[in-house]
Amino acid sequence: MEKDPAQQLAEQDLKRLETRIEELIRTVERLKEENRSLRAKQEALNAERARLIERNDLARSRVEAMINRLKAMEQPA
Numbered sequence: 006m007e008k009d010p011a012q013q014l015a016e017q018d019l020k021r022l023e024t025r026i027e028e029l030i031r032t033v034e035r036l037k038e039e040n041r042s043l044r045a046k047q048e049a050l051n052a053e054r055a056r057l058i059e060r061n062d063l064a065r066s067r068v069e070a071m072i073n074r075l076k077a078m079e080q081p082a
Contacts, residue, residue, distance in 0.1 A: 008016070
């Protein structure tokens, strides 16, 4: 028994919908993985930034200490 044209059309629409849903699922999975990767990179960059800020603060303190020692050396005893 052959299917009527309306039923064939409905099946084609259903197949297209199924294909589109599968594509969307793959896209969602890809975006989830990309999001995980970007979050990991962001955490690494934040940690590196914190280390650099700490090193900068340490260098600033050392330079200030050297300047203070030089100024003290210039003072007449």
